[in-house]
Amino acid sequence: MNKNINKISQSLLLNIDTQTSLFESDRKVQPRSGPTDILYKGDNELVLRKLESCLKNSIDFCYIDPPYNTKSKFIYDDSRVSDNHITWGSHAEWMQFMTPRLVHLHSLLKDSGIVAISIDDYEQPYLRILLDQIFGESNFIACIAVCRSRNGKGSKDSIATNHEYIVVYGKSSKAKVVGFVESDLSSYDKEDEHGKYKVNGLFRKKGDASLREDRPNMYYPLYYDNDGNVFTENPDNLLKVSYPLDSKGIERRWLWGKEKATKESWKLTASKNGVIYVKNYHTADKRVKPRSLWVDNRYLTERATNQIKDIYGTKVFETPKPLELIEDLIISHTHKDALIIDFFAGTGTTAHAAFNLNQKDGGKRKVILVEQEQPIAKSHTAYKQGFRTISDITEFRLKWLEEKYNDFSFHSEVVS
Numbered sequence: 001m002n003k004n005i006n007k008i009s010q011s012l013l014l015n016i017d018t019q020t021s022l023f024e025s026d027r028k029v030q031p032r033s034g035p036t037d038i039l040y041k042g043d044n045e046l047v048l049r050k051l052e053s054c055l056k057n058s059i060d061f062c063y064i065d066p067p068y069n070t071k072s073k074f075i076y077d078d079s080r081v082s083d084n085h086i087t088w089g090s091h092a093e094w095m096q097f098m099t100p101r102l103v104h105l106h107s108l109l110k111d112s113g114i115v116a117i118s119i120d121d122y123e124q125p126y127l128r129i130l131l132d133q134i135f136g137e138s139n140f141i142a143c144i145a146v147c148r149s150r151n152g153k154g155s156k157d158s159i160a161t162n163h164e165y166i167v168v169y170g171k172s173s174k175a176k177v178v179g180f181v182e183s184d185l186s187s188y189d190k191e192d193e194h195g196k197y198k199v200n201g202l203f204r205k206k207g208d209a210s211l212r213e214d215r216p217n218m219y220y221p222l223y224y225d226n227d228g229n230v231f232t233e234n235p236d237n238l239l240k241v242s243y244p245l246d247s248k249g250i251e252r253r254w255l256w257g258k259e260k261a262t263k264e265s266w267k268l269t270a271s272k273n274g275v276i277y278v279k280n281y282h283t284a285d286k287r288v289k290p291r292s293l294w295v296d297n298r299y300l301t302e303r304a305t306n307q308i309k310d311i312y313g314t315k316v317f318e319t320p321k322p323l324e325l326i327e328d329l330i331i332s333h334t335h336k337d338a339l340i341i342d343f344f345a346g347t348g349t350t351a352h353a354a355f356n357l358n359q360k361d362g363g364k365r366k367v368i369l370v371e372q373e374q375p376i377a378k379s380h381t382a383y384k385q386g387f388r389t390i391s392d393i394t395e396f397r398l399k400w401l402e403e404k405y406n407d408f409s410f411h412s413e414v415v416s
């Protein structure tokens with residue numbers, strides 16, 4: 001029985017029946033309640049291994065920002081260099097470090113779960129190889145390029161790199177990126193008694209299986225008046241007629257059969273020359289697909305540094321992520337009540353971002369953070385600020401949130 005990841009933290013996360021052993025694999029998992037996050041302080045490989053015995057197939061979304069292996073002198077070790085490994089060259093040690101963690105993560109994610117990993121050019125191809133092996137090539141979702149600074153790093157190659165990546169994989173084909181809530185309604189330039197709409201989709205089928213003979217019952221005449229109203233009948237012979245013919249006069253088919261078109265003809269509209277469109281109505285739950293290029297001043301690293309200074313008073317951490325980047329990632333990739341994990345927590349941005357989103361949309365997202373208890377060098381600014389381990393820095397932000405907001409609370413636990 002695992003003594004470190006205790007019943008308190010388990011019940012906080014899952015509201016599980018604490019009378020039964022936490023580590024029985026067939027334990028019943030019940031809906032969660034309360035906004036409590038958890039910080040595990042310890043090596044993430046150990047924590048993930050222990051979580052695996054009780055949280056298999058439970059996590060909706062994972063965001064991680066692992067060390068990029070830049071060889072820089074950061075508060076944490078960012079130098080994992082191998083001596084020319086026969087296959088992976090100098091990248092083998094970093095890959096060996098990441099592999100067990102990604103394997104454990106895979107087993108913790110639900111089948112519908114998604115992982116998003118920040119990385120830069122140096123390890124990105126090697127990370128992709130690991131993820132292809134562990135998650136499967138077919139579960140690759142995207143490699144988002146994020147602009148992280150306006151000017152970029154000075155470069156020997158005369159290109160100043162100012163982007164990095166977020167690599168996204170699903171656990172299975174059940175993983176669906178939910179997309180952004182559509183906030184810009186300016187394109188909905190028309191309105192009727194059913195709401196605001198835009199006209200941007202042909203009612204004539206295009207592409208595969210679009211010919212009349214593919215679906216003969218979806219080839220029928222439609223009728224329209226001068227106001228663009230569409231009908232399936234023309235009792236008084238006063239209406240104009242339209243058939244699903246393409247620009248070359250080839251007989252195609254409509255998107256719906258006649259019965260549906262009759263019932264839902266209010267969703268159709270005709271142009272002056274008889275082209276039939278489906279009205280695209282705005283609805284509150286309408287989502288927009290994220291694009292693979294993310295450029296926004298809110299995503300710049302300098303913004304994250306300012307946020308850290310606001311919370312900690314000074315720059316105690318070299319590589320924080322901006323809150324807005326993680327908020328946008330979470331909101332576009334998973335649902336409002338998601339259980340989220342970040343096992344390279346750093347300053348705890350992921351917990352802060354999820355909490356901000358809960359405040360905005362009433363969600364019940366919960367976050368599991370993991371950060372190592374690595375001692376901080378005496379020469380580091382963070383040490384001078386009173387922090388002794390890196391997980392102290394994570395915990396500080398969570399306490400800061402707790403003091404500031406009544407509805408944020410967390411539980412922390414040392415795992416050794």
Ligand SMILES: C[S@@+](CC[C@H](N)C(=O)[O-])C[C@H]1O[C@@H](n2cnc3c(N)ncnc32)[C@H](O)[C@@H]1O
Nearest residue numbers: 043044065076320321344345346347349371372
């Ligand atoms: C790039 S930073 C993450 C920064 C974070 N996204 C933020 O916004 O502050 C990587 C973090 O992973 C932590 N880390 C590295 N190896 C770890 C391990 N084996 N177990 C737990 N944490 C680890 C480091 O201490 C560091 O805080």
